[in-house]
Amino acid sequence: IPAAPATTAHTAAPAFTADPTVHRVLTGDRPTGPLHLGHYFGTLQNRVRLQRQGVEMFVVIADYQVITDRDSADRLAEHTENLVLDYLAAGLDPDRATIFTHSAVPALNQLLLPFLSLVSVSELSRNPTVKDEIAHSGQAAVNGLMFTYPVHQAADILFCKANLVPVGQDQLPHLEVARTVARRFNERYPHADGSAVFPRPEALLSDAPLLLGTDGGKMSKSRGNAVSLGATEDETARLIRGAKTDTDRRIGYDPVNRPEVASLVLLAALCQDRTPEEIAAELGDGGSAVLKRTVTESVNEFLRPMRDRRAELATDRGYLRQVLRDGAERANAVADATLAEVRAVMGSI
Ligand code: ATP
Ligand code: MG
Numbered sequence: 001i002p003a004a005p006a007t008t009a010h011t012a013a014p015a016f017t018a019d020p021t022v023h024r025v026l027t028g029d030r031p032t033g034p035l036h037l038g039h040y041f042g043t044l045q046n047r048v049r050l051q052r053q054g055v056e057m058f059v060v061i062a063d064y065q066v067i068t069d070r071d072s073a074d075r076l077a078e079h080t081e082n083l084v085l086d087y088l089a090a091g092l093d094p095d096r097a098t099i100f101t102h103s104a105v106p107a108l109n110q111l112l113l114p115f116l117s118l119v120s121v122s123e124l125s126r127n128p129t130v131k132d133e134i135a136h137s138g139q140a141a142v143n144g145l146m147f148t149y150p151v152h153q154a155a156d157i158l159f160c161k162a163n164l165v166p167v168g169q170d171q172l173p174h175l176e177v178a179r180t181v182a183r184r185f186n187e188r189y190p191h192a193d194g195s196a197v198f199p200r201p202e203a204l205l206s207d208a209p210l211l212l213g214t215d216g217g218k219m220s221k222s223r224g225n226a227v228s229l230g231a232t233e234d235e236t237a238r239l240i241r242g243a244k245t246d247t248d249r250r251i252g253y254d255p256v257n258r259p260e261v262a263s264l265v266l267l268a269a270l271c272q273d274r275t276p277e278e279i280a281a282e283l284g285d286g287g288s289a290v291l292k293r294t295v296t297e298s299v300n301e302f303l304r305p306m307r308d309r310r311a312e313l314a315t316d317r318g319y320l321r322q323v324l325r326d327g328a329e330r331a332n333a334v335a336d337a338t339l340a341e342v343r344a345v346m347g348s349i
Contacts, residue, residue, distance in 0.1 A: 020056075021056075023163060024056045024058075024163055024164065025047070025055055025058065026057075027166050030061075034228035034230050035087075035228065035230075036221065037229070038211040038218070039229075041211055042208055042211060043166045044092075048091040050166065051096055057096065057097040058160045059327075060331075061101045061102065061324075062153070063080060063103045064103055065145075065153075067145060068145045069133055069146060080324070081321065085313055086230065088309075089306045094327065100324060100327035101324060104324070104328035107159065108335055111335075111338070111342060112148075114346065115154055115181045119181065123180075125147060127147075130147060130150065130173075132170070136222070150178075151177060154181040157201050164201065164202055165178075166204040167204070168210060168211075169205065170218065171203065175203045179201060182198040182199065185198055191345055207270070211266070214240070216244045229303060230310050240295050240299070245260055245261050245291065248261075251265065251283040251285070251287075251290075265280050267295050268298040
């Protein structure tokens, strides 16, 4: 497939309406648990917007990445199917988006080998997101995959020549690795006519590139601090009631000095499609009880249609598996073509 043209980084998806064919999107998640509000406002909402605009999209379920920071791939099949469920409930259309698991596309791992030769060990070990994940992994020994998975992700992005990657902030260092790999590969192995094999992908950040969880840290599947998209309304209320805030009764939007309160205000704003400043002004000096009640109601109202759709789709697990089989077939065809091209420019080694 031809390389999609280079793009420049943007922060707002609507800027892309002009010509959707200029973009090809790759994005994805690890099957480590249910998707949460951080995913929705960090990347999923942008994926759905881009898809509606007609942008071609690939979504990888990064199953091999699960064993970077844990010793077993616990309930992998179940988590994988549930990710598909979350995607479809949120509005991804499997006829338009190619949804597949990394492990079902062997050519991705073959791309990894030449890509690994393009980065140095010190570049891999200074990656700040990898360092943060090691700190949270609780593992006694850090395995090799932990250091190499950003390169593995570069293969996930570049196999389909994606030029736009809707992600949360934690992914920016990894996007840099993918850009470096693309640049160095193109320099070392150009086509005979001098043209480049890979585009240099850009990150697409949302208005909530780092949504905080109920403990004040990054909302994460694995940190027990997340409101999942499929949670019940009661669970949602309980989780938000337990969220960390402060004792200042005045509600403000100050992400630097009062990050926990600001993140809750932002959540209500995103759900109501208003600005965080408006929400903060409206809540005045109501204190955290009023803030939490507002956030709970906003989140439950916002997620209600998605949750209803999720419950309907959940009754047909066979359909979810079919979506993955179809996606794997499409992704394999694209990956095989790219691998053949890579082998050709490298002299068919
Ligand atoms: P885990 O704890 O297992 O790593 P996670 O919650 O970090 O799970 P990932 O599958 O690692 O989720 O990330 C999937 C995508 O969602 C990435 O693009 C990531 O940047 C984005 N994302 C995850 N958490 C947040 C968040 N709190 N705010 C914004 N974006 C997020
Ligand atoms: Mg993560």
